[in-house]
Amino acid sequence: MYEQLFSSIRDRVRLADNEAEEIKRFFVPKKIRKRQFLLNAGEVCRYIAFVEKGMLRSFSVDLQGHEQVVSFACEGWWISDLSSFLSGDEAVYNIEALEDSELLLLTTESMEEMLNHIHGMERYFRLLMQNHIVSLQRRLVASLNYSAEDKYRKLLEINPDIISRAPLQHIASYLGVTPETLSRIRKQVSRKP
Amino acid sequence: MYEQLFSSIRDRVRLADNEAEEIKRFFVPKKIRKRQFLLNAGEVCRYIAFVEKGMLRSFSVDLQGHEQVVSFACEGWWISDLSSFLSGDEAVYNIEALEDSELLLLTTESMEEMLNHIHGMERYFRLLMQNHIVSLQRRLVASLNYSAEDKYRKLLEINPDIISRAPLQHIASYLGVTPETLSRIRKQVSRKP
DNA sequence: TTTCGGACTTGATCCAGATCAAGAAAACTC
DNA sequence: GAGTTTTCTTGATCTGGATCAAGTCCGAAA
Secondary structure (H helix, E strand, O other): OHHHHHHHHHHHOOOOOOOHHHHHHHEEEEEEEOOOOOOOOOEEEOEEEEEOOOOEEEEEEEOOOOOEEEEEEEOOOOEEOOOHHHHOOEEEOOOOOOOOOOEEEEHHHHHHHHHHOHHHHHHHHHHHHHHHHHHHHHHHHHHHOOOOOHHHHHHHHHOOOOOOOOHHHHHHHHOOOOOHHHHHHHHHHOOOO | OOOOHHHHHOOOOOOOOOHHHHHOOOOOEEEEEEOOOOEEEEEOOEEEEEEEEEEEEEEEEEEOEEEEEEEEEEOOOOEHHHHHHHOOEEEEEEEEEEEOOOEEEEEEEHHHHHHHHHHHHHHHHHHHHHHHHHHHHHHHHHHOOOOHHHHHHHHHHHHHHHHHHHHHHHHHHHHHHOHHHHHHHHHHHHHHH
16 A cells, blocks of 8 residues: 555655654555545645555636646655645645545645654655656746647656546646647547657 | 845744844855856756846747746746756756846755754745745646736736836747737737736 | 447637738947 | 847738537446
């Protein structure tokens, strides 16, 4: 149940032998079925979730009721409404399971306690944040300057998992195009990869 | 020379009386003239810069030689190629002064030392990072789902400083539109605000 | 196994914003 | 302050992707 988590941590920091066991107790395992919501916009986001198995998406809903997919998370990724989690404000995003999933939840309090006890985790989360900023910035530049097809190809290259597992409509929203357009692009790309 | 910096810090954390003086010594003041570069893509970004006065932009240049403005920084903002600064890799962004500017530079080593000495600064930088993530995410959603005019109006509302001080071509690039389009939008908006 | 509803595809049309082109207005030279 | 360069504006045209409108293809439920 904790394989993905420890592999994510050990990719970034060195753990003492006993620390791995210690770390486990800060997390609450949770199974969630396809289509269930982990978070509804308007609630306070009480935890960040690490995905051991399965896949989720976060999305906002605008005034006209259109959904905007903000992120996906497969095995080895974290997902949350960071702003709400860290500040305690109401969440603006919803989080929904796209497959039956197994999560490890970390509350604000557990996180704080863990950071105090296990020094390496401070570094782990700082590295995560940094990577997150870098990848958001890349996505932003891509969204402003690339064509729909180029954005699709880039996603296919960097995150083929998402392409193969998420439904087309959600990928379309994530890329900022309509499902019709993505369907055409997909045909195009499968013809001339 | 340090007014903006301390106001930025005191907005987020409480400082002991003597700490303000202590903090100063970690920074290197630097004046930079309009059109000078603080960072060239390909170099390693050795510091993050706090803007006491003036204005800068960061931008990348793609394979066809087109510039893509990633961020602006006026008084009270930080600017850097975070990825390069934190990892020591080559910078992908350039940083250029758009006005004669006064900066406070913080190197990796100074930063580390400061974080060890003055505990509140750890929190300060964590809060900065968080805010940065939240605002990047907002910008991303806007860039994918808003019309050019809406993005312009949003920027005008949130950051009128940028609109009034940066040259049109750079604002256009920041918003992901052509200068021609932004010129027309501007006329439109000035007519019907 | 049929049947129903959502998810995907395909085609026709439309439009926001790009591109191309040419002036007008600032902004740096000397 | 005249001349040169750069930036901005305006107009005409073009195009990637949106929108609208049918289908078609599932998978789940009975």
